[in-house]
Amino acid sequence: MRTSPRPRVFGRLALTGLSALLLAAAAVAVGPAAVSEAATPTDDACEVSAAEVSWGFKESFRSYISGTIAGGTWEVTGGAGYQTPNFTWTGGTGWYDPDTQTGSVAFPGGIRFTGHGGLLDTTFRDPTLEFTGPGAARVHLDVSGVSMEEALAGGTAADSVSQVPFIDVDLTTATIDASRDGVTIAAAAAPTAITPEGFAAFANYEAGSAFDPITITVTAVCASAQTQTPSPGPPTAPVDAAPAADSRPADASPGWISWAVAAFVAAGAAVGGVLLARRRGTGRNARTGSGGAA
Numbered sequence: 001m002r003t004s005p006r007p008r009v010f011g012r013l014a015l016t017g018l019s020a021l022l023l024a025a026a027a028v029a030v031g032p033a034a035v036s037e038a039a040t041p042t043d044d045a046c047e048v049s050a051a052e053v054s055w056g057f058k059e060s061f062r063s064y065i066s067g068t069i070a071g072g073t074w075e076v077t078g079g080a081g082y083q084t085p086n087f088t089w090t091g092g093t094g095w096y097d098p099d100t101q102t103g104s105v106a107f108p109g110g111i112r113f114t115g116h117g118g119l120l121d122t123t124f125r126d127p128t129l130e131f132t133g134p135g136a137a138r139v140h141l142d143v144s145g146v147s148m149e150e151a152l153a154g155g156t157a158a159d160s161v162s163q164v165p166f167i168d169v170d171l172t173t174a175t176i177d178a179s180r181d182g183v184t185i186a187a188a189a190a191p192t193a194i195t196p197e198g199f200a201a202f203a204n205y206e207a208g209s210a211f212d213p214i215t216i217t218v219t220a221v222c223a224s225a226q227t228q229t230p231s232p233g234p235p236t237a238p239v240d241a242a243p244a245a246d247s248r249p250a251d252a253s254p255g256w257i258s259w260a261v262a263a264f265v266a267a268g269a270a271v272g273g274v275l276l277a278r279r280r281g282t283g284r285n286a287r288t289g290s291g292g293a294a
């Protein structure tokens with residue numbers, strides 16, 4: 001991976017002036033615990049401009065749902081898509097810091113699995129892809145539904161948890177292409193496994209069980225020509241441009257009048273000096289008698 005020092009836009013633009021004050025006020029109001037590490041952009045973060053994720057969730061679960069046992073189906077909601085065998089999310093927003101290889105990209109949309117005549121009704125929604133450092137990421141999900149244990153016991157109480165770190169993603173074979181202006185991350189069929197937190201939220205697969213591989217593309221903008229501070233160049237000659245019509249006070253004199261007055265005063269001073277010198281010369285001659293008859 002190539003990383004070179006470069007100006008970044010997201011952190012500086014997003015956390016300047018009033019917004020920084022408002023964020024500081026909000027942090028005081030809600031306390032630091034309300035903002036997770038993953039959601040806090042670093043100072044040098046780049047702004048995500050495009051992001052897509054393609055993931056089949058778990059092939060055996062899809063087979064179970066669509067097969068004769070569960071006799072169910074699934075639907076995508078809120079902007080997610082499905083094209084066999086993968087669910088897709090697009091339009092991710094967030095940040096990425098190529099120096100630390102950390103970041104957070106949130107996607108809208110979810111999957112609702114149903115089966116067993118409605119007893120099974122589980123939704124996984126709004127994934128957040130968290131880059132946790134070199135070669136590693138996680139996908140956080142909102143998870144809600146009735147557990148199999150509850151359903152088999154005849155209950156209908158649903159559990160609902162927000163942004164559970166659901167799967168770990170192995171990004172050791174991902175490509176990270178960082179240039180002066182931006183960064184692109186591409187991971188094709190990266191291996192995934194359910195986390196202990198994921199198992200707690202969806203208690204059907206032991207922690208560490210393999211889930212479907214995930215394909216990720218993230219593009220982030222780190223700087224643009226418009227936002228860079230121009231380096232000081234050689235001094236340039238003043239441009240002989242006409243001033244704007246309203247750029248001069250109404251009672252101000254045009255520049256050429258000042259020059260004419262100055263030239264007139266200088267010429268007058270020169271003439272006066274010559275005359276004075278000649279007068280002094282004449283007086284001196286009179287006092288010494290020079291120039292006259294003896």
Ligand code: HEM
Pocket residue numbers: 058060061064069116119120121122145146147148149151152204
């Ligand atoms: C009364 C309702 C239910 C019955 C009778 C039932 C029955 C079963 C059976 C027989 C299997 C084994 C399938 C196999 O090995 O091929 C299974 C697997 C499974 N069930 Fe259920 N189930 C019920 C409700 C639920 C609910 C509410 C959930 C919650 C999401 C659930 C999640 C699962 C999962 C994740 C598997 C493993 C699928 C896989 O092979 O990957 N079940 N269920």
